Amino acid sequence: MYMRKFLLFIQGFFLFFLTKSLISEELIKLPEPRFKSNISLEETLSKRRSIREFSQQPLTLEEVSQLLWAAQGITTSWGGRTAPSAGALYPLEIYLVAGNVKNLSCGVYKYEPKTHSLVKKLQEDKRIDIWSSAWRQPWIKNASILFIITAVYERTTQKYGERGIRYVHIEVGHVAQNILLQATALNLVGVPVGAFYDKALKKSLNIKEDPLYIIAIGKKK
């Protein structure tokens, strides 16, 4: 009797994790990005500011798509991206923490530049967890979305050795600035955040890569 119960429990346990992993690998094709805008680069540069207050109006999937394209979108037939990368080795990965996006359920998604799509990794709204990993900075939990830019250092250090670490850190700045400028051009607001506990953030996102930067984005208040 006990053995039967135990076996049923084990079976249920495995089924739960199998279903969860199947659901969490859902692929979401993003809307095509736009390549034209009504605002000039110069105006965008002069308007960019770190803004830490957000309205609770949701972002659209089009806006999220545009921001991800600005971060790491592919712009050439050989795979060149919007941001430069030493040796075109692309050591950075972008995670989207969605909390308030129209037609996108709360969760953690990984951006796939090759297909311009999102792969769902976790189902829950992780903003509160991340807020507590980031010194409880209020803008982390109030933002509609968070981008977490992470690094796989070996992609660059296997070619450039120690100096590759410097290159990865330079690259994250390129990507962050692309996101922030694109947000400004879309009339969105945001702030880059470097103050967080790496270990805690890695745990909340259940990732192996090293998190380097959080970019909090939302609509203007």
Ligand SMILES: Cc1cc2nc3c(=O)[nH]c(=O)nc-3n(C[C@H](O)[C@H](O)[C@H](O)COP(=O)(O)O)c2cc1C
């Ligand atoms: C590497 C880096 C880390 C930052 N970390 C934080 C942070 O943890 N929290 C925050 O509120 N702002 C953070 N900021 C934003 C700066 O405070 C902001 O850029 C600065 O005050 C200048 O304002 P501006 O961005 O409006 O020009 C960071 C900026 C950089 C470049």
